Amino acid sequence: MSVEVLCAPTLRSLNDSAAALFEAAALAAVRSNGSFRVALAGGTTPKAVYSLLADAPKSQVPWAKIDFFWGDERHVSPNHPDSNFRMARESMLDRLSIDPGHVWRIKGEYPRAEDAAREYEDQLRSAFGLGPAQTPRFDLVLLGLGLDGHTASLFPGTTALAERRRLAVANHVAKLDTDRITLTVPVLNAARHVLFLVHGADKAAALRETLEGQYSPDEVPAQSIRLDDGRLTWLVDPSAAGLLRSTKTTELPS
Numbered sequence: 001m002s003v004e005v006l007c008a009p010t011l012r013s014l015n016d017s018a019a020a021l022f023e024a025a026a027l028a029a030v031r032s033n034g035s036f037r038v039a040l041a042g043g044t045t046p047k048a049v050y051s052l053l054a055d056a057p058k059s060q061v062p063w064a065k066i067d068f069f070w071g072d073e074r075h076v077s078p079n080h081p082d083s084n085f086r087m088a089r090e091s092m093l094d095r096l097s098i099d100p101g102h103v104w105r106i107k108g109e110y111p112r113a114e115d116a117a118r119e120y121e122d123q124l125r126s127a128f129g130l131g132p133a134q135t136p137r138f139d140l141v142l143l144g145l146g147l148d149g150h151t152a153s154l155f156p157g158t159t160a161l162a163e164r165r166r167l168a169v170a171n172h173v174a175k176l177d178t179d180r181i182t183l184t185v186p187v188l189n190a191a192r193h194v195l196f197l198v199h200g201a202d203k204a205a206a207l208r209e210t211l212e213g214q215y216s217p218d219e220v221p222a223q224s225i226r227l228d229d230g231r232l233t234w235l236v237d238p239s240a241a242g243l244l245r246s247t248k249t250t251e252l253p254s
């Protein structure tokens with residue numbers, strides 16, 4: 001596993017760099033195996049990146065060859081303001097008229113989140129052509145970092161953190177008083193490339209704990225992300241990196 005921390009001088013350059021990394025990963029995957037399978041992140045950070053990708057006039061992204069998945073979803077309908085699917089649909093997918101057959105939505109509207117997780121697992125196995133004991137290897141997984149060190153919907157002290165057999169699970173998040181559906185650690189760690197997008201001073205403590213704190217993934221779930229055989233990229237801005245002391249960062253040009 002290679003780990004890199006790239007520091008973009010501004011939020012705009014962070015978003016531009018994220019879009020460029022997405023495009024490069026998509027082109028490389030399509031060149032080598034004819035398709036690009038990406039797990040999108042939710043939350044707010046990636047929204048600007050998705051919009052940039054959708055609007056890029058000189059984009060080389062091979063959109064028709066991409067299969068879109070999600071790293072996690074809230075237990076809400078696809079039109080709910082909190083839906084990660086809705087965020088990606090509005091900021092990117094609808095603007096590119098992506099074939100719905102290439103969009104693998106987590107059914108957050110199901111009354112039982114576990115039913116959505118089970119169906120998502122079936123979809124993953126079908127889309128990746130997997131047997132029952134195999135793990136999908138995403139070409140790219142986009143992730144964010146929560147203030148408490150969570151990523152995807154792997155929150156501190158929750159049961160999903162320990163899951164090593166399932167591909168996706170329902171995860172009750174007591175502090176939010178809600179269920180989520182999330183990819184599990186083995187799936188995230190099987191990826192060819194994981195790209196974390198982290199900006200803002202409010203994330204500085206969580207980033208320092210993740211990268212420089214004692215290894216304690218139950219308290220700092222983002223520490224669970226240690227790729228089996230892939231590239232782990234942290235794309236941050238100076239305010240998020242403000243508390244880092246021992247981490248080697250690569251300064252990106254503006």
Ligand code: 6PG
Nearest residue numbers: 042043044045144145146151152
């Ligand atoms: C979600 C995400 C979650 C998110 C972080 C950071 O469903 O909310 O999967 O892990 O990436 O909470 O969120 P922001 O980008 O909004 O700071």
